[in-house]
Amino acid sequence: MGDAIARSKVDFGALAVLHKWPSLANQRRPDRESYQISEGTLDECISAFMEKPATTRHLYEIRTMPQPPLVTEILSPEHVTELSRLREFL
Secondary structure, eight states: OHHHHHHOOOOTTSEEEEEEOOEETTEEOTTSOOEEEEEEEHHHHHHHHHHSOTTTGGGEEEEEOOBTTTBOSEEOHHHHHHHHHHTTTO
């Protein structure tokens, strides 16, 4: 387990911002810009995202500094869910 932590490049303490997309009928509005919901650490933003109902998570994304290869600048809902699972092991 220690080796996995040593190889991990994910800094869950990195600054991150949770964004929400305006929606219509529970679908993203492509003609609008997303807006900031909260700001904090990547860990805090992942937790805030996971507290959202599963049926609305597709309307959210997390923006943070890239940490290749696991963390991109804009994290999709699927990516956030995977990171949430991974953080227990990293």
